[in-house]
Amino acid sequence: MNFEELSPELAVQTDTKIVLFVIDGLGGLPRNGRTELETAAVPNLDRLAARSSCGLTDPVLMGVTPGSGPAHLALFGYDPLRHRLGRGILEALGSDVKVREGDLVARGNFATLKDGLIADRRAGRIPTSECERICAKVNAARPGISDAEITLFAGKEHRFVARFRAPGLSDALTDADPQKDGKPRVPASALDEASEKAASVVNAFLDEILGILKDEPAANAALLRGFSVQPTIPTMADLFKLRPAAIANYPMYKGLARLIGMHVYKIGPEPADLFAALEAHWKDHDFFYIHFKKTDAAGEDGDFEAKVRAIEEADRFLPRIEALKPDVLVVTADHSTPALMRGHSFHPNPFLLAAPTALPDDVAAFSERACAKGILGRFPSLRAMPLILGHAGKLKKYGA
Amino acid sequence: MNFEELSPELAVQTDTKIVLFVIDGLGGLPRNGRTELETAAVPNLDRLAARSSCGLTDPVLMGVTPGSGPAHLALFGYDPLRHRLGRGILEALGSDVKVREGDLVARGNFATLKDGLIADRRAGRIPTSECERICAKVNAARPGISDAEITLFAGKEHRFVARFRAPGLSDALTDADPQKDGKPRVPASALDEASEKAASVVNAFLDEILGILKDEPAANAALLRGFSVQPTIPTMADLFKLRPAAIANYPMYKGLARLIGMHVYKIGPEPADLFAALEAHWKDHDFFYIHFKKTDAAGEDGDFEAKVRAIEEADRFLPRIEALKPDVLVVTADHSTPALMRGHSFHPNPFLLAAPTALPDDVAAFSERACAKGILGRFPSLRAMPLILGHAGKLKKYGA
Secondary structure, eight states, X not given: OOHHHHHHHHBOOOSOOEEEEEETBOOOXXXXXXXXXXXXXXXXXXXXXXXXXXXXXXXXXXXXXOOHHHHHHHHTTOOTTTSOOOHHHHHHHHTTOXXXXXXXXXXXXXXXXXXXXXXXXXXTTOOHHHHHHHHHHHHHTOXXXXXXXEEEEEOSTTEEEEEEEOTTOOOOBOOBOOSSTTBOOOOOOBXXXXXXXXXXXXXXXXXXXHHHTTTOSSOOEEEEEEEEEOOOOOOHHHHHOOOEEEEOOSHHHHHHHHHTTOEEOOOOSSHHXXXXXXXXXGGGOSEEEEEEOHHHXXXXXXXXXXXXXXXXXXXXXXXXXXXXXXXXXXXXXXXXXXXXXXXXXXXXXXXEEEOTTSOOXXXXXXXXXXXXXXXXXXXXXXXHHHHHHHHTTOBOOBOO | OOHHHHHHHHBOOOSOOEEEEEETBOOOOXXXXXXXXXXSOOHHHHHHHHTSXXXXXXXXXXXXXXXXXHHHHHHXXXXXXXXXXXXXXXXXXXXXXXXXXXXXXXXXXXXXXETTEEEETTTTTOOHHHHHHHHHHHHHTOXXXXXXXXXXXXXXXXXXXXXXXXXXXXXXXXXXXXXXXXXXXXXXXXXXXXXXXXXXXXXXXXXXXXXXXXXXXXXXXXXXXEEEEOOOOOOHHHHHOOOEEEEOXXXXXXXXXXXXXXXXXXXXXXXXXHHHHHHHTGGGOSXXXXXXXXXXXXXXXXXXXXXXXXXXXXHHHHHHHHHTOOSEEEEEOSSBOOGGGTSOXXXXXXXXXXXXXXXXXXXXXXXXXXXXXXXXXXXXXXXXXXXXXXXXXXXXXXXX
């Protein structure tokens, strides 16, 4: 029996408030002997660590680099090896695309096809307004293969979400995207028998769209990747009796939060907007997920200094959270994004939990190596939610 | 495959002797910066820690507060999420009530019913002799609904154990106890179809007893809670090839020990009686579970100083265990009971294992935070038993 099965029996609704502050991609690797977090001046995090229980978390398994989906799911108490989410469904949910059970969605790019090769996978990064015009054009042409209703939703620049609505669509499909410029188009391949209908619908659509877009100078083809159907997943209210809110300003994180029943606020684009929203909605929820993106973006760019600055910026916002006096405050990350690796990594996440019920250890700095000596030890991210709920007094005693 | 499945294949009987000294509710939270254990002077435990492998254990899952049943089961090597014991069965076993497979038991209180409300859930704490008289009166009246044979067993003051003997009784029942004074009686409700017969037998009995007790001034009604049937559970001899003894003086711990096949000695009420019994029966067993209760009781009372004194008392008995030269000596707790929380908590347990085969770490004090730095790390209590058996040379090599 895992906690997902146990928690509906143990969880109780209380007035205590929890803040889970996720500094995306926080963990790193040393340059000149110090990681990004060890280089950054983070007086507030250090002070908080000194009164917290600290540890390190592994998002999925030691050594396994997670995508943002599984990394966040684990942190929210959902086994990432049990609940598998396609990137497409996250993108769709985060873009306010209405998805219902059975819909197949995918992330799309408009691309330039020339002499049988994909000359530019991003169609020269057409403006967003162009993308909107072209999506409308495709939708007006009512592409529909067999019984499928197909709709495109414009994103930024060359990006869109494609939704295929028909009975019997499964998502075990390879990407219909050569991933590199200068290669021919590739069809989606079914990885199991149940997905064969989906593959034929998708591939017929990708052929049909060539006709619809034949007069476009740049965006004359489409690529699709991350096929996924809406999964069945319990909400955080079902599992943990929480009234959770997501304070995030990037689509994917909002999409994931919505999928598990968080109330997702519309937030401005600046980091400060996150904390204004937290303050504005403090009375309305008992669980707040705050997502700070800049650290991960700097890590992905391989920009060590920018990541240090982003960490320092996150640190400066900490007193605004503390001023609200949450009963449990957790600061951690979904996954590591070392600037030296220019991408997500498998390294563990620093984790601190501050609460009147927490036993402070002697970790007096917030960093990868300091947290390794914390009282919580090294544990799977999946174990964070019971720990948080327990410290918040939201779990009944197990057994007599 | 878990260790419960593996151990019958690996365990071997040997002459080595194991002592598991459980200081109930040992872990705590700081007052003025120090926990109860950090405040207590425990020279013997500190000395032992210095030559031990140390760590911290989580009884069920990080963040989950366990009852005494699951916390002990885990320590004895039984997965507490797999073996679920009702409080009633533990109470019955610990009270020497004979229970056989299929019996349904519950903990009972005599109560005072007045004007249709439970005026006193404890019937004015009637003397134990009164309780014995009233139980005999009820049993003499031979209450028996349909084919059920119902017997009450007197406990201390207003407390008793009720045993329902009939075919087809299941234990998915809510408590027939309003939990608070001034409320009306509540019937037991069946939580599944299989328990409907049990609900009707129990509720008919609770009505019938009102007639039997109508002339009693205080104890004129009964409340029942913790319904449970005798579970099927392997013994420690089956699993680990041990000849185990329980040295405990509280009913529940004795009951649990008996359930998993320990020999349960009758022990006097004083802590010193535990160690006299250990010495007296040293030749007869290869595994001794010693249960020290005072620490938990002080924690439950919220009495920090009393808990400190109880810990110091436990420490003073340690040389008597050491004098017997056990091959493996483990000192730990079932769960934490911080005086500041006045109850069980989810915090981890300090754990030390002293043995000629143990690798001492540099933990030189026995406390929550010192053990956090031990070589055993932080691990589930369920993992303690294989660790103990291994250090005692009671496990064969796994595989070739």
